[in-house]
Amino acid sequence: MAYIIETESLTKKFGDLAAVNTVTLNVRKGSLFGLLGPNGSGKTTMIKMLTGQILPSSGNAHVLGLDVATDPVGIRTLVGIIPEQESPPSFLTAMEYLEFIGDIRKIPDLEQKADWWFDFLEYGDKRNVLCKDLSRGTRQKLMLTQAFIHDPELALIDEPLINFDPIMQEKVKGFFVSYTKQGNTLFISTHLLETAEEICSEVAILHLGNLLYTGTMESVREGGRHLSDLFLSLVRK
Amino acid sequence: MAGLFMNMMKEEWRIHSTMFGSLNFALFPVMICAIAFMGTFLLPLIQASMPIGDLVILIHAQYLMLGFMVGAFGLLGNEVMNRRFGQASLLAFSARTLPMSPRNIFTIFVLKDTLYYFFLWIFPLGAGFLIGSLFTGIPFFYTLNILLTLTLSFLTGMSVVFFLSSLYQRSVKALFSFLIFTGLVFLGWFMLTGTNPATLFPPLILFYQFSWHLLLGSVMVVLVPCCIALFLFSPDIQSGTKNYPNRMKPLIRHLNRFPNPPLAAKDVIDLWRSGSIVGQTIFSFLVPLIIIWFFLSLLDEYVSTIHLLLTFAMITGIIASTMYTWLCMFDSFSVYALLPLHVRDVITSKITSFTLLQVIPVFFMGVITLLSGQGEFLLPVLVLTLSVSYYVLAVSIWLTGLSPSVLVYDVRVMVQYFLLIGIALSICGSLTSINPWFGLAGVGLFIPAFLLVRLGMRKWAREEVVGY
Numbered sequence: 208m209a210y211i212i213e214t215e216s217l218t219k220k221f222g223d224l225a226a227v228n229t230v231t232l233n234v235r236k237g238s239l240f241g242l243l244g245p246n247g248s249g250k251t252t253m254i255k256m257l258t259g260q261i262l263p264s265s266g267n268a269h270v271l272g273l274d275v276a277t278d279p280v281g282i283r284t285l286v287g288i289i290p291e292q293e294s295p296p297s298f299l300t301a302m303e304y305l306e307f308i309g310d311i312r313k314i315p316d317l318e319q320k321a322d323w324w325f326d327f328l329e330y331g332d333k334r335n336v337l338c339k340d341l342s343r344g345t346r347q348k349l350m351l352t353q354a355f356i357h358d359p360e361l362a363l364i365d366e367p368l369i370n371f372d373p374i375m376q377e378k379v380k381g382f383f384v385s386y387t388k389q390g391n392t393l394f395i396s397t398h399l400l401e402t403a404e405e406i407c408s409e410v411a412i413l414h415l416g417n418l419l420y421t422g423t424m425e426s427v428r429e430g431g432r433h434l435s436d437l438f439l440s441l442v443r444k
Numbered sequence: 445m446a447g448l449f450m451n452m453m454k455e456e457w458r459i460h461s462t463m464f465g466s467l468n469f470a471l472f473p474v475m476i477c478a479i480a481f482m483g484t485f486l487l488p489l490i491q492a493s494m495p496i497g498d499l500v501i502l503i504h505a506q507y508l509m510l511g512f513m514v515g516a517f518g519l520l521g522n523e524v525m526n527r528r529f530g531q532a533s534l535l536a537f538s539a540r541t542l543p544m545s546p547r548n549i550f551t552i553f554v555l556k557d558t559l560y561y562f563f564l565w566i567f568p569l570g571a572g573f574l575i576g577s578l579f580t581g582i583p584f585f586y587t588l589n590i591l592l593t594l595t596l597s598f599l600t601g602m603s604v605v606f607f608l609s610s611l612y613q614r615s616v617k618a619l620f621s622f623l624i625f626t627g628l629v630f631l632g633w634f635m636l637t638g639t640n641p642a643t644l645f646p647p648l649i650l651f652y653q654f655s656w657h658l659l660l661g662s663v664m665v666v667l668v669p670c671c672i673a674l675f676l677f678s679p680d681i682q683s684g685t686k687n688y689p690n691r692m693k694p695l696i697r698h699l700n701r702f703p704n705p706p707l708a709a710k711d712v713i714d715l716w717r718s719g720s721i722v723g724q725t726i727f728s729f730l731v732p733l734i735i736i737w738f739f740l741s742l743l744d745e746y747v748s749t750i751h752l753l754l755t756f757a758m759i760t761g762i763i764a765s766t767m768y769t770w771l772c773m774f775d776s777f778s779v780y781a782l783l784p785l786h787v788r789d790v791i792t793s794k795i796t797s798f799t800l801l802q803v804i805p806v807f808f809m810g811v812i813t814l815l816s817g818q819g820e821f822l823l824p825v826l827v828l829t830l831s832v833s834y835y836v837l838a839v840s841i842w843l844t845g846l847s848p849s850v851l852v853y854d855v856r857v858m859v860q861y862f863l864l865i866g867i868a869l870s871i872c873g874s875l876t877s878i879n880p881w882f883g884l885a886g887v888g889l890f891i892p893a894f895l896l897v898r899l900g901m902r903k904w905a906r907e908e909v910v911g912y
Binding site for chain 1: 686693709710779
């Protein structure tokens with residue numbers, strides 16, 4: 208079994224608070240993995256650890272075979288990341304931001320790729336507008352573009368659809384599904400259960416930093432059960 | 445309004461206390477007070493080598509400069525009111541959902557900042573001096589008077605720069621017309637009377653001849669520019685859809701000999717489009733230094749021009765080092781944390797951008813040296829300016845990483861900052877007082893600067909970046 212993300216007793220403490228508590232988790236290559244949990248459950252902390260933005264307090268994690276504690280930059284070279292708060296630099300235009308990313312990541316044919324994304328996410332008319340003047344939805348489109356423009360085999364996205372209108376949500380969900388069908392892996396964190404139920408192939412439920420459940424969508428649906436039933440029964444315990 | 449004011453005060457406290465703890469922030473004014481207290485006991489010694497009148501001028505000039513350095517609210521206005529100030533969302537933005545005008549919200553923001561600076565810097569210094577005076581026999585009225593006039597010096601500097609920066613935001617032409625007009629008035633005064641315009645500084649006059657009329661006049665000099673600045677404030681709260689030409693690619697090409705060209709290009713674009721490169725150069729660099737030069741030149745009866753110039757070169761070096769904060773004010777490491785970059789890459793790039801900005805102090809000191817008729821000492825003056833600037837930059841990097849404007853208020857940081865800079869300046873000052881050419885020895889500061897940067901890169905790679 209090829210796991211693209213492996214964690215073992217992964218823990219992150221902020222003072223006395225264990226934001227993530229001894230989480231052991233495996234994510235298969237090619238899956239669309241949903242990390243679910245209510246607000247404050249530790250989802251964002253988990254993504255930050257997996258992308259080397261913060262160091263674990265204990266335990267270990269490997270992403271694409273690289274240790275998050277010793278090679279965070281190596282991981283960020285290979286993966287695409289969208290943080291919870293969309294934050295492209297204020298005084299760059301959308302296109303300048305992509306060129307900035309392109310130069311750091313050494314992306315060939317950047318302009319063609321950028322054109323494709325501007326066209327696909329329908330924001331080409333905003334390419335020369337400063338990021339600080341973009342709407343939240345357009346900023347989210349730009350962040351989506353920067354995460355996928357280098358064709359990563361793994362992307363980690365915190366609340367991927369939160370700022371999109373329903374039409375754009377459908378489009379992006381379709382992209383996620385086709386992206387994983389090509390053998391890539393997507394790790395998303397969300398509290399939108401309908402979205403997770405619709406597109407995810409595997410899910411994990413995190414609550415107060417503890418992993419309560421992990422399994423495939425088939426196992427979730429056993430006996431005609433919905434993801435929301437499972438989720439509520441676990442977090443309300 | 446009172447509620448919003450109190451909450452903004454709490455917000456300012458929490459910005460700092462979440463970064464390095466409440467105690468370290470709370471101890472900051474205590475440390476300033478302690479330094480002033482100890483300094484009071486040095487007064488008799490200083491008096492032996494420098495007339496007390498000159499010392500009074502120098503201290504007032506320093507407070508005026510401090511006011512100049514923090515008063516450019518006009519440049520911050522739109523950032524504050526548009527949600528993202530660096531990476532933080534401030535109350536000033538969320539308060540817009542309240543039934544209050546943006547001008548009132550901004551006024552409260554300015555009041556809050558003024559009060560914060562007063563309690564962080566001005567009051568503790570005055571209090572330290574006041575307590576010290578009880579032990580040194582300095583008359584009580586004298587200390588109260590100096591506390592008042594120093595406060596007015598600070599507020600005058602802040603108010604003038606607030607006015608100038610607000611004028612700049614409205615119209616660059618109006619600003620330059622005003623500056624030229626004021627310059628001509630002062631020049632006319634100097635030519636007619638032969639006296640240095642710095643002697644007209646109201647708090648200084650008030651210090652020597654206290655009267656209630658003069659006090660009222662000094663307060664008006666603070667209030668009038670402030671009120672005009674608030675009147676000029678016009679928040680740009682609507683998102684624009686203006687299109688900008690693409691500058692990233694050509695800049696990356698031009699900067700390709702530098703490490704991390706895209707990072708340096710981003711810094712250049714940030715500085716240019718935010719208006720900081722012109723605004724900060726005028727309000728946080730040129731204006732304070734020109735005023736300081738006027739004040740220092742009052743001392744030329746006792747100190748030779750070349751020694752004043754070398755002292756001024758060191759002050760310019762310190763002010764030039766604050767250009768690092770200009771570069772760090774638009775982002776935190778979280779912007780780069782999505783990318784395959786180390787903390788050291790970002791710091792290296794900031795040093796690169798800082799190097800580009802050093803053209804400004806070099807040009808400025810070159811002009812000042814030539815105008816003061818000391819052209820033959822141009823080399824030691826420039827070497828000293830740049831050495832001090834890079835040394836203080838290195839100290840800042842080591843102590844504060846990529847958050848210089850916030851972490852500097854950690855008392856532990858500030859103590860180390862003062863000590864490291866104090867030692868270096870004492871050595872340079874002593875050497876240049878023997879022979880001006882010993883200013884060349886300033887290059888020696890590049891060795892500790894290099895080591896401090898290396899240490900800083902290692903230190904901040906280990907530290908987790910705390911958001912606020």
